[in-house]
Amino acid sequence: MNDLMKLLNIDVPFLQGGMGNVSHPDLAVSVSEAGGLGTLGAGTLSPSVFEKMVKEVRSQTHKPFSINVPLSVHPDVQKILSIAAKHHVPVVSLSAGNPSPYIEMLKKENIIVMCVVSNPSQALKAEKAGADVIIAEGFEAAGINANDELTTFTLIPQVASVVKAPVVAAGGIGDGRGLLAALSLGAQGVQLGTRLIATEDANVHSNYKQAICKSDASGTVITGRPYKKIRRLLKTTYANQLLEWEKNKISAEEYDQKTDESCHIKGAIEGKLTEGHVNAGQVSSLIEDLPTVSELFQRMMNEARTVSNHLSF
């Protein structure tokens, strides 16, 4: 058991990524019950719906869990954090924005703070501001990505070299080989997004899960570069249409509208892959089945151990 696992009080080194519209109570409970750190994604949830979900997770598991707040995405960050404090949520992850203004208040409530970063200088700043855990997310990852476009393989060792806090690797990890590689690069745990969507326990449409299983090495695309709103999506009819719109220079407002929550819900939850987008990481091409979360974690741990035992150099 490493420092990260001791700090978070988890049995296996897996964290669920905060995923708007996807990281809801069912999946968070499955991850926590399987020994990892389940996460409730605040996304753009209203405070009342978010509070209901926190209570739901609490009523279904006694294991630790976290909430994720994408700072530049949620319209009422303070309110969400106050609800987290009121319900004694043990861990909060802050992403997509400057976490510094929020860390002190969370620490006063004895909440463990994790910050998602995309380069070493952000990692240093977050640690200086009091972050307990640094989650470093590479460009392979699903969903909104940083403009740095650093890959997990180069990002993790850089971050691990400059901070003392435990580092978690995110982006591109979906099997035991990825877990072992991340640990070798200096991480103490991994945060999974795409791989958790392709599980029995995820509450997304089966069209989304099947499309991930079928995708190949060129199965994801980057959209939003002209608007500095980089997003990695599964290459669907809708994603290709977005790229076409980009080529035709639609305005930033139109791009926002065509990638808003309603479009994400259409794609991910209603399975209408021609009408809405779905987030997916490059790891999609390694995913071929839909295990339960518990089966997935056991498999990844076993594979990491086997690969580690057979390394020769």
Ligand SMILES: Cc1cc2nc3c(=O)[nH]c(=O)nc-3n(C[C@H](O)[C@H](O)[C@H](O)COP(=O)(O)O)c2cc1C
């Ligand atoms: C559907 C979806 C929604 C996401 N939403 C968020 C979010 O709200 N906040 C966040 O920090 N990361 C978000 N992410 C990123 C994940 O938390 C995670 O870091 C990422 O998926 C890891 O890369 P992987 O997909 O290669 O495993 C999202 C990812 C997906 C697939």
